[in-house]
Amino acid sequence: MSTPQATLAEKIASLSGYGPTSDVAQAQYRLDLLASWSIANGARVLEIGCGQGDTTLALAEAVGETGHVDAVDPAPLDYGSPKTLGQAQDTISAGPLGLRITWIQADPLAFLSANPDAPPYDVVVLAHSLWYFSSPSHILETLRVIATRARRVCIAEWSLSCPEGTSGTTHILAVLAQAALECRKPASESNVRTVVSPARIKDLAKEAGLILRAETLVTPGAGVHDGRWETDAVVRARFAEEVEGFVKDEREKGVIYALKDAVQTSLARVGGMKGVGTMDGWAAVFETER
Template identity: 45%
Template sequence: MAAADHSPAGQLIQTRHRAALVASWDIAPGSTVLELGCGQGDTTAVLAEAVGPGGRVVAVDPADPSYGSPVTLGESADRLVAGPLGSRIDFRFRTDVLDPSVDFPDGAFDHVVLAHCSWYFASLALLRDTLARVRPWARRLWFTEWDLTPTSGDQTAHLLAVLIQGQIEAAGSPGVGNVRTPFSREELLRLLPGTGWRAEGGGPVDTGALQDGDWEVAACLDLVGSPERMASLPEPVRRLVLSQADVLRAVAVERGNRPLAGYTVTAR
């Protein structure tokens, strides 16, 4: 992974998490996988290892290859494609599966995967339409996201950071951060039947080693400190956000904010 050049220890933690995640899924060698929201390819690399030399991973993302820091999506994809897993991966950036020009035959994939990417969607309606669009293309769905329900008090900072970012987006100040539309596991289960998918299982995902709690606290405080983003909010919302940010500063620690747990849902 190209990001390992900047933070080898951090990249190892992220890759180990995804390796454990994919190992818990029923993705056999030779499988074909459609990955939505592939980003820099953290999950893509693990999926490519899982499907083996006879398998294929089509990794799509609506973002431009120039997006991302300190490593762009394009730089990361180039590193993966040039490596031993490259022949198994087909990266497709600037690709929106809701665009009528993007199409695959029915049953083209054994699996469709969304891993820690659904909060990037601009709305739940967009997520719903996307899940419905890919339904004919794949036999099975593997979905993983953060769980909004905290299991301990030391996850409060991560929870607050997520909710504040979601409120800012919902109030009409859109951005390009990791958190745009946070929603609960229960909301996903309410949404799935209308997309043609039938949930059949799932469970908690251990995220204790991940650094995302710290990342989202920092991202949230940077966002709240942006005069441009805050000025576009209605005054009552702005005051509410600022008050919640005060609470976030009070409960957050400089490093080691425990992340929320994750969950996985599988559907057919």
Template identity: 45%
Template sequence: MANTAVPRLLSISDAPRIASYSLQEPSRPDIEIGQAEHRIDLVNRWGIPLGSRVLEIGCGQGNATAVLAEAVGDGGSVDAVDPAPPDYGAPFTLAQAQAHLSASPVGKRINWHEAAPETFIRQSSGKTWDVAVLAHCIWYFASPQVLVDILKSLRNRVQRVCIAEYALQATERAAEPHVLAALATGMLESHKVESSVNIRSPLEPAAIVEAARAAGWAQQEPLAMVTGEKEKGKEIVVPRAGLLDGCWEAGTVAGDDFANEIEDHITDDRVKVVLRSARNATIAAVRGLQGEQVRTMDVWVAAFA
């Protein structure tokens, strides 16, 4: 089942071309270029060979899908799965973004599936993949148990599982507000019965490793980004300045809507105090940058077999 070919390494210079496969705001093409650069860094760490059959879980609008489809080449394929409805997302919906990507030069390599990952895997009886990818989707899950259940369902269906998620640490000082904002958002959402935001289960890397072990997966040595050789200390990617997620998420927590949600959804005064303090700490951290743009926190990259 495994594809043992030499991994294909993409060039950062390819980012503008790959970004053009995705829907873009005409006035801000840099946004999609930053997203593509980051996904190139992730895919290079995983070392996915040409011709691979990839199962991408939590594909969303396809930021990672485009890079994966580029990496696998004409002989490969990407089954991109997400449970969100077609009208989910902004400024473009999933339906709009996925249709645009399907019409791109790599579109024929992509198969979109609107389904819960476990359901899709179960209903794809007998089908196997070379690798499953979970790129910045774990924090969307309603609970940590969802990750364990998905990883269990992948046993005997894929050879490797590749994961990238925020590390809850900041190599760059300008990324510290993002760490605070993520924790504040996670705390608020944990007190809601239902949530549709992108931070619901902010698991730290050690918790993800434990979930993988519980599901029967063992962590591999990470791959060096350039040589493809095994090398220690390569689990952390420091996002490039063009990745704006940290700026957006810190801005959300600092906004009035977040403050109003604390008052609307939280009844315990002690929890309100903690959340107000978390929001104020985020605001103070942004102010401490003295006008410098908030960066995105470090990203943890791992593979399991």
């Protein structure tokens, strides 16, 4: 008998690196992404940009006892909040799905290039990790190497869209405001470093030799608070301080402040931070040409 999806989300949340108080809505969203990808039991999976393991746990559940997940992230183990990568990954490793996961702290390109003759992965997953890349060209270079090392590539990223009349618009504006500032920062620890839309991701994937097989929008539940996190990053005083510190062109600075003002106006219209929703996720499946 299969486990009911709600119960499975509760299980994944309880094993999260954030601890037993982890939000079930976030686990459910990751399971919804996986449902659109159809990860097979027994699959050998590479996850690029695993972070604290939100999607890694769901992948480990999906591949079963005979599958395995190599989870790669270049960030230092003391990066992240409210738990660092190291703390979250150690918690997951100590749980019942831990043996199905190998954590690898490495640059994804370096890891992929280190052993080019290794057997191909069944699936490579990039779940909400592309916006952490340094540039679209870096994404393209990575996808080109992935195309030589996997049969299928599954990608999820925020869609820059939301159902009409919903509060996800504030999230979209906050992301664009951050992206405009990030273009002028020489280094970043932001969640938003390079914004690429689904249309642009598809263009980059095609250029890398990947063929789009399926795509869908996944609406996160009300308990997924990414929209609030990104909105908070824009309305904080530090955002304006960084604009003044990094942006020299007067017109460019004006654009960023206009986006910041749009975020604050949208925030007021939804009744404050508790009213901010999260935009739809976009999930796609690609295959290699070979």
